[in-house]
Amino acid sequence: MRARDVHVWYGETHAIKGVSIDITLDEVVAFIGPSGCGKSTFLRCFNRMNDTVPSARVTGEIRLDGEDIYAPDMDVVQLRARVGMVFQKPNPFPKSIYENIAYGPRIHGLARTRGELDAIVEAALEKAGLWTEVRDRLQEPGTALSGGQQQRLCIARAIAVDPEVILMDEPCSALDPIATAKVEELIDELRGRYAIVIVTHNMQQAARISQKTAFFHMGDLVEFGNTRDIFTNPRETRTKDYITGRFG
Template sequence: MNAPLNAAAENVFPEPVAEAKISARNVSVYYGAKQAIDSVSIDIPKNYVTAFIGPSGCGKSTFLRTINRMNDTIAGARVDGEILLDGEDIYRSGMDVVQLRARVGMVFQKPNPFPKTIYENIAYGPRIHGLTTSKSELDGIVESSLQRAGLWDEVKDRLTDSGTALSGGQQQRLCIARAIAVDPEVILMDEPCSALDPIATARIEELIDELRGKFAIVIVTHSMQQAARVSQRTAFFHLGKIVEYGTTSDIFTNPRQERTKDYITGRYG
């Protein structure tokens, strides 16, 4: 039964998701003495796009970074609670963080191609992870990754050009191709279209839809329209907590919490 719209929204355990790829339980994140995430619990399913929405500073990007331990790179950051990837605690002692980040790739807000050729941007990951034994195998991974990212036809005759010479939208697709070249299981996207024009944004959204079903994809976005277009499940963050989480259609058309309704209708944010 749905809770009334004015019900208090606390971080209760979410309803289990069929075939959860990621399960977080009571996750809190601290930067020194400042708490950025407060006891978040969520199941993220396989083969779907899950959107994190909410106002600036609500913790959605911070929580996204916990899923592949990017917060480890920030001095003074601490993560409490449990995050399971296929049932394995990614914060356990002895976890190989390099291998974790191969399994859980990340695409950042601003395109960040390596200062290398287009070819080497894609080849770098498979090479360091030992995924190929020959040049022909590596060539195949580069081509297939660029194909899956919808970039091959645009760059196949200029693979020796610098990745930084591409347009902003092409650079972001190159970064997506680089992420999928190591055959990840999860792709995290932190506002991947915020620096792009509408045409490039539309292409990235088409690409996300094409990749759905092959990966668990989690996208942080400030655009509710984008969340509605690309995701199947949506979590609304506010003040470091998840206020509401459910199917995207329910979140946008039949929110259970007053704060969700206020945000969706533009009363704040």
């Protein structure tokens, strides 16, 4: 995905100010910055989740494989299948584990037979590292799983419709350290199959799992580059002050 000169307003509030960035397939990109800096707002531009906020207005250009995602003829339902989203709190549907995964492929017509649907469900759970834990429990409610398993179920649900991009908005903030480690391992395993963008308030997490890091402050993209460089040799004073804990 490629964003150029993106601005976002909520009413009179200028939340994102002229941000340009490229998201590529082979790298996990982390968005870091203090609370309220605009990182989640910008993330939600990539699958037009800001459309659901009546006061939100987005300008600039965001392209997915060369297509303008804000073009009038863009099918937003199809866009959100191509650009999946995993939220801060695990939000499984109030359905069985099987139906949580099968729902998307079914409404998008990705399976013609029950056998094909079974294969999609198994493959998605396998990619999410959950198959061996739930294969004998597929008819149990998704909400019966632990918090970490629920979050991996939500990742499997996003994978099931064969997206190109997966957006993750602080996916580990509600999880314990063991569950967090499993989700981080999963993100690393998925790198290269999908373009992945993660918003995180945890700088250690960004350093562990991302190859590129974008630092946001008060709606500005202050610095974007290789994660190692951002954390060891930032070019901008604001980046250095944030990483060293002078503000946050």
